[in-house]
Amino acid sequence: MSVTILMPVYNGAAFLARSLKSISEQTYGDWRVVIGDDGSTDDSLAVIERSGLPRLTLRRNARNIGWAQTVNLLLAEVDTAYVAVLHQDDWWEPGFLATVTALLDRTPASLLAVTAARVVHPSRPDAVWGLHQGFSVEKGSTCPSPVAVSLLLPTDPIRCPAVLARSELYRRYSFDESLPYACDWLMWLRAAAMASVEVSAEVLANFQLHEASQTAGFIRANLTTIDMLRMVEVLRTEWADGREPVKDAIGKLTVGITNEILADAGLKIEAGDLAGAEVQLRFARAIALSVRQSVLSLAGHRAVGLLRLPLMASLRTPITQLGRRLW
Amino acid sequence: MSQVTVLVPNYNGAAYLRECLESIRAQTFEDWEVVVGDNASTDASLSIVAALAERRIRTVRRPRTIGWVANVNLLMAEASTPYIAILHADDWWEPAFLETTVSMLQAAPRSLVATGAGRIVRTGRAAELTGLFQAWAVSQGSTCPAGEVARLLTPRNLIPSATVLTRAELYRRFPRYEPALSLLGDWLMWLRAGGVADFEVTNQVLANYRVHAANQSAFAEANNLWAMDVLRVGLILRAEWAGTASPYPGAARAIAASIANDLIERAALRLERGDQATARRLARLAWAMAPSAGQRTLARIGELGIRLFGGGPLARLREPLSGMARRVKPAVQRSLM
Numbered sequence: 001m002s003v004t005i006l007m008p009v010y011n012g013a014a015f016l017a018r019s020l021k022s023i024s025e026q027t028y029g030d031w032r033v034v035i036g037d038d039g040s041t042d043d044s045l046a047v048i049e050r051s052g053l054p055r056l057t058l059r060r061n062a063r064n065i066g067w068a069q070t071v072n073l074l075l076a077e078v079d080t081a082y083v084a085v086l087h088q089d090d091w092w093e094p095g096f097l098a099t100v101t102a103l104l105d106r107t108p109a110s111l112l113a114v115t116a117a118r119v120v121h122p123s124r125p126d127a128v129w130g131l132h133q134g135f136s137v138e139k140g141s142t143c144p145s146p147v148a149v150s151l152l153l154p155t156d157p158i159r160c161p162a163v164l165a166r167s168e169l170y171r172r173y174s175f176d177e178s179l180p181y182a183c184d185w186l187m188w189l190r191a192a193a194m195a196s197v198e199v200s201a202e203v204l205a206n207f208q209l210h211e212a213s214q215t216a217g218f219i220r221a222n223l224t225t226i227d228m229l230r231m232v233e234v235l236r237t238e239w240a241d242g243r244e245p246v247k248d249a250i251g252k253l254t255v256g257i258t259n260e261i262l263a264d265a266g267l268k269i270e271a272g273d274l275a276g277a278e279v280q281l282r283f284a285r286a287i288a289l290s291v292r293q294s295v296l297s298l299a300g301h302r303a304v305g306l307l308r309l310p311l312m313a314s315l316r317t318p319i320t321q322l323g324r325r326l327w
Numbered sequence: 328m329s330q331v332t333v334l335v336p337n338y339n340g341a342a343y344l345r346e347c348l349e350s351i352r353a354q355t356f357e358d359w360e361v362v363v364g365d366n367a368s369t370d371a372s373l374s375i376v377a378a379l380a381e382r383r384i385r386t387v388r389r390p391r392t393i394g395w396v397a398n399v400n401l402l403m404a405e406a407s408t409p410y411i412a413i414l415h416a417d418d419w420w421e422p423a424f425l426e427t428t429v430s431m432l433q434a435a436p437r438s439l440v441a442t443g444a445g446r447i448v449r450t451g452r453a454a455e456l457t458g459l460f461q462a463w464a465v466s467q468g469s470t471c472p473a474g475e476v477a478r479l480l481t482p483r484n485l486i487p488s489a490t491v492l493t494r495a496e497l498y499r500r501f502p503r504y505e506p507a508l509s510l511l512g513d514w515l516m517w518l519r520a521g522g523v524a525d526f527e528v529t530n531q532v533l534a535n536y537r538v539h540a541a542n543q544s545a546f547a548e549a550n551n552l553w554a555m556d557v558l559r560v561g562l563i564l565r566a567e568w569a570g571t572a573s574p575y576p577g578a579a580r581a582i583a584a585s586i587a588n589d590l591i592e593r594a595a596l597r598l599e600r601g602d603q604a605t606a607r608r609l610a611r612l613a614w615a616m617a618p619s620a621g622q623r624t625l626a627r628i629g630e631l632g633i634r635l636f637g638g639g640p641l642a643r644l645r646e647p648l649s650g651m652a653r654r655v656k657p658a659v660q661r662s663l664m
Contacts, residue, residue: 062404
């Protein structure tokens, strides 16, 4: 057996048929699946049973403990050279495993193989994400470690279903359970800092975004910010004393995170969540390293103050659009 | 079925585990069972448990090391008794712990938590006491009412986990410790619970809580992870306590102020150790969390001070100035809260 597919499941009955089918339709057949049910209260288990997927092991948590925690427990089951983590709501194109296993087979030095991913949003057009957007695969698929790190500092271009990892990576690191929204980003950064990354420009994975996950909008999005801040602190220690994989890596990561926070503030203003936007803009001001970012967050902060006036509410969308264009 | 389940999360705690388990066996109240949650230890932990040959102690094992919060959350599923306690492998109880806390909860059916004084044990330092009794004078009665508990715990966590016995009902209402909070999950639990439930309080010393250089708290302090957990608690509660769910008037604002204060204090400590860069970052985060203009100004002044006196020729003034700041701080804080 070459590949272990780990799938954390929590109340995924609505999506599981699609993701499990995409496993059974892989042109590459040398895999096994370990599903970790994280205390589902819906029909997930019935859907899994009905799928009839071969070589499947099911583990169940007695309580709901979180997805990163569930995957970390599942990592104990890995006895193959390669590991993929496929979330219940994501799915693969049939050629995914064939492509990524071939890439890692060919280049023993690389720890990760990453394809392009289609990001599917319920109300916005699909987008494509991947390392290929910053690294041209025309001259070869092996993206050197420093290049891969540089691509991962400003934002996280790697979607989880688009990754196959060598199991060595997970013998060294678990997913950081304190970062529910950023632990995969941290994992890819650590992997890229250690070794080269295999890149494919083919769209072989699909990543589902949800409106529902935005419902607790205020809480969730501001906690995403804490995740990113904490990730920086973790790496600041790991990369201290000249261990930075590229020059000024922490600075670049901080700039990237500030941009993410500012972008989220923009979305919040458009959605009418001015209080949430204000929190974001304060954090952006607190961590901004560049003059440009400081000015933008200050301007945004002032604009939010103005937009709170009832008369100005209709100007919300034009103003954030203007801000985005200027940016 | 016994009355109390004691959950003992353990990761490589062989050096302390026997003392911990013996302190449970030495309880004057004997109707308990223990579940050790071994988090894939690589030391002698398991043989220590086996050597005790105690039928009331059983072990569940994780196949791979996960966070202690996840370990505890999974352990919770093992308890089916009316009362639950969580005793970490490096902590231990006084013999009267269970007898005292069980009888307190039996006498107060509306209370979900009973807590006593905990002795903080540090190598090379005199032991200190901590507990909710420091904020709630037990002469007023042992029952600290819902709302008041949350208010008293807002400035800081006074309740070490080892000093607590809970009704199982608590974990039906709040089914898990916040998975992402590796350090302050218990503070958040008591703050949430203290918003809706009465707590029984005694000033009797019932538990011992060990702080040692090797443990995760020391590592986290060095890496600012503590500050990150503090921020997370602040954001979670500011959202949960906004509006009608407020456990006491102005709670959302008070927790934000408390978090900002905490960050300012951490910044000051960093500065005293000569780590100017970290001090500045923490002061800026304090500014971002501060709910009032006064506190924001304080954070700004702090940051400015760090820039001026953190290094260079003015660094000599650092200690006298921070000493002065510390003397006026309580008064300033009171006026800002």
